[in-house]
Amino acid sequence: MELRSNVPDGPIEKKWDSHRFNLKLVNPANKRKHTVIVVGTGLAGASAAASMAELGYHVLNFTHNDSARRAHSIAAQGGINAAKNYQNDGDSVWRLFYDTVKGGDYRSREANVYRLAQVSANIIDQCVAQGVPFAREYGGLLSNRSFGGAQVSRTFYARGQTGQQLLLGAYQALMRQVHAKKVKLFTRHEMLDVILVDGQARGIVTRDMVSGKVESWTADAVVLATGGYGNVFFLSTNAMNCNVTAAWRAHRRGACFANPCYTQIHPTCIPVKGEYQSKLTLMSESLRNDGRVWVPKEKAVSEAIRKNQKSPNDVPDDGRDYFLERRYPSFGNLVPRDVASRNAKMVCDEGRGVAVSGLGVYLDFRDAIKRDGLDVIKEKYGNLFDMYHEITNESGYERPMMIYPAVHYTMGGLWVDYNLMSNVPGLFVLGEANFSDHGANRLGASALMQGLADGYFVIPYTIGGYLASNKAAKVGNDHAAVKDAMAGVNARVDKLLAAKGKRPVDHFHRELGKMMWEKCGMARNEAGLKEALAEIPKLREEFQRDVNVPGSASSLNQALERAGRVADFIDLGELMVRDALERRESCGGHFREESQTEEGEAKRDDENFCHVAAWEWKGDGQAQTLHKEPLTFENVKLTQRSYK
Amino acid sequence: MNVTLRVWKQPAPNQPGRFESYPAKDIPAEASFLEMLDIVNNQLESEGKEPIAFDSDCREGICGTCGIVIDGRPHGPGKAITTCQLYMRAFNEGDTITLEPWRAKAFPVLKDLVVDRAAFDRVIQAGGYISINTGNACDANALPVAKLDSDRAMDAAACIGCGACVAACKNASAMLFVSAKVSHLALLPQGQPERRTRVVAMIEQMDKEGFGNCTNESECEAECPKEISVANIARLNREFLLAKLLT
Ligand SMILES: Cc1cc2nc3c(=O)[nH]c(=O)nc-3n(C[C@H](O)[C@H](O)[C@H](O)COP(=O)(O)OP(=O)(O)OC[C@H]3O[C@@H](n4cnc5c(N)ncnc54)[C@H](O)[C@@H]3O)c2cc1C
Ligand code: FES
Secondary structure: OOOOOOOOOOOHHHHHHHHHHHOOOOOHHHHOOOEEEEEOOOHHHHHHHHHHHHHOOEEEEEOOOOOHHHOHHHHOOOOEEOOOOOOOOOOOHHHHHHHHHHHOOOOOOHHHHHHHHHHHHHHHHHHHHHOOOOOEOOOOOEOOEOOOOOOOOOEEOOOOOHHHHHHHHHHHHHHHHHHOOOEEEEOOEEEEEEEEEOOEEEEEEEEEOOOOOEEEEEOOEEEEOOOOOHHHHOOOOOOOOOOOHHHHHHHHOOOOEEOOOOEEEEEEEOOOOOOOOOOOOEOOHHHHHOOEEEEEOOHHHHHHHHOOOOOHHHOOHHHEEOHHHHHOOOOHHHOOHHHHHHHHHHHHHOOOOOOOOOOOEEEEOHHHHHHHOHHHHHHHHHHHHHHHHHHHOOOOOOOOEEEEEEEEEEOOEEOOOOOOEOOOOOEEEOHHHEOOOOOOOOOOOOHHHHHHHHHHHHHHHHHHHHHHHOOOOOOOOOOHHHHHHHHHHHHHHHHHHHOOOOEOHHHHHHHHHHHHHHHHOOOEOHHHHHHHHHHHHHHHHHHHHHEOOOOOOOOOOHHHHHHHHHHHHHHHHHHHHHHHHHOOOOEOOEOEOOOEOOOOOEOOOHHHHOEEEEEEOOOOOOOOEEEEEEOOOOOOOOOOOOOO | OOEEEEEEEOOOOOOOOEEEEEEEOOOOOOOEHHHHHHHHHHHHHHOOOOOOOOOOOOOOOOOOOOOOEEOOEEOOOOOOOOHHHOEHHHOOOOOEEEEEOOOOOOOOEEEOOEEOOHHHHHHHHOOOOOOOOOOOOOOHHHOOOOHHHHHHHHHHHOOOOOOHHHHHOOOOEOHHHHHHHHHHHHOOHHHOOOHHHHHHHHHHHHHHOOOEOOOOOOHHHHHOOOOOOOHHHHHHHHHHHHHHHHO
């Protein structure tokens, strides 16, 4: 199989414009004859469904949430990037492009990233017009903050609730189209398979999560905007119901899964407390604008703090190691996430960590409060401090916050070309679910940008190009492929219910998560990865035999929902490990211990690994085949990333 | 710690429900309320018994998915929190805790503690948006918005649509929810063109859904996890009156 990126020719600044011109158009009167399925109502899905409906397409939109407004995008706190250069501080499309390619450690596709930077400015315009209440200055104009991995201020935000406000904007646009009957929305519907006819994606199978009814839906194209797979680690900052099932089912139908091992570990999360914990909470990285990260210089001092014999406030300045400022003087506390996370792990591995478990570092606002006053800090971050207080029962104003890295985002995802179409014709993938723009590491405030870029400004064009040049016959619900997919879904549900073993679903999810975190987490090595590769099949076998899913298929059954997702996570986990093993270099969020510089920084191997690793499904019990899409850099020079 | 749960169990919509007791044993005091339910459910599942159905997703107070009436209060004891932000340290050893779903005609129970809040979506569909197609926008800074207006709009827009306001109100009124969206959009210049039609359409839909009337008791504000102010309801009434008078 050949993976064709379909990147248009010509200079990078002209590619998107000329491509838009060259794409075939669907006549306005014909648009309503086309049905497009969109799975997901997060930033990517809601913006795509609304925008395509505005154009006149007939859209069927699905979400497993009880309302489109509750997609996981709602939880994003910090902000969204855009190359507006409102601050006059030297930002430009080119700089955002450059920062994103560099931040991704040169493992993304240049042309896609350039387009992302180009449309970023339109996103802000669109959102403001929808009524998104971004933060403003007294003069009434938009305010910006800086985020990790950039030296300009280009992040737009709405208090600590940027994702919420952006999603409500997209959700409201979607509701308007539902009202206009251009979008048919199905909530509490979980997609469990993709239907392929003659090799093209022509529909999906869903389960109504209230009645249990399994149904099929056919269309001219299918768009997946189903989010990331961070919950493969069980503990992550993702919402409880985030899962890989939609993407994984598409993978099993032939869509290549790209760079599954690229996961992002976010440096500023609240440390883990105990076994019972169900998820981790992120403290927005914007806190690193004003908070200073440190641990005690002396191990003994850390120990005393852990035993509650000493307060961090009593550690004098010369006893504190502001390790990010020390090691990276030009970026300081604002180094990219992977660098910040790895350094936190390093100081904790040295025994200088501070939480009871030893896995924690301080994020200290003492100096910022002294400089700007308590009111200013409260105004900027009040809700984050409140959240911290609720969870830990401690005040971040009085005592430095404790943070530790946690799984947060997945750069890997279904492989897509420049049109955001997977290698399965008619199957498009948007937002976090695709692999396209962030390479091996995503910069803060860039996921919201990408989700909305894909949904508002890319898919409305590229879907037309596909539909105009693919005139396939309608597929009825009695088509053999439809029946076959339905039967497969029913059989799978029955199998999960039939096991009737002794353990709850969560048990297996936790076990998988622990293994992934230890062997395929912040640092990876060959021996550990090989162990994981040997253990995962055992876990799968145990799951199939010993899981207990009570209840029936024909009613609301949350254990059944979770069981299906965990089964797919186990398979995905195995692929992630294999991908991590294969990539014998360090890049971005993927740190292979065998490949580091003398100073302990990630060391890339451009000669052997400057490619996208795309895995093709070969059937149950068989290893996927690896395909490589070479990455060429014509506009950005490959250098070893340095934030010193 | 050990507590006893009295939980509303209802197998499906339109079927009778009743309270059932469950022991919750050896719960770490640092656990959240929903983590306590996870522990109980894991135990039930390993015994092959059906777990207690409840909704949650973000577990950090922003998605508005969770919502249990705990000892008579939507989202339980504590101020300005959602159910997922409630911690077991709010309870005492040996407590009996009562768990019920949101109860309102417009929010039918689907199973146990899970309710259907689609009525809220339909209220938004009726007009809770600014009609602007993708691509139509002008430069974001071409339209300055006074910081105070923008901040007030943001205060209202912070609503998470959880429905606690409805569950707290003896009339099951949705006025706080509706007023938050109407205020958010009416406070911004972008929201002006549809200001009058929006409020009328949303109120009509609200009534159609079977939500009750507001009798100014402010229980909604008291239980709102985002502390949305009843001042928004006053604004809603004003907007509605003006719209009716002027159109
Ligand atoms: C705590 C947190 C904070 C963050 N903060 C920021 C930030 O400040 N800036 C930033 O840029 N990024 C941030 N991110 C990342 C960003 O929020 C996400 O990457 C982004 O919102 C993903 O959007 P999406 O539309 O791709 O997917 P999602 O929002 O995850 O939506 C997925 C949708 O797909 C649906 N779905 C999934 N599977 C199925 C299925 N099988 N059947 C039916 N429906 C399905 C879901 O119901 C949902 O509607 C943050 C992430 C987290 C976890
Ligand atoms: S689960 Fe999201 S608000 Fe409680």
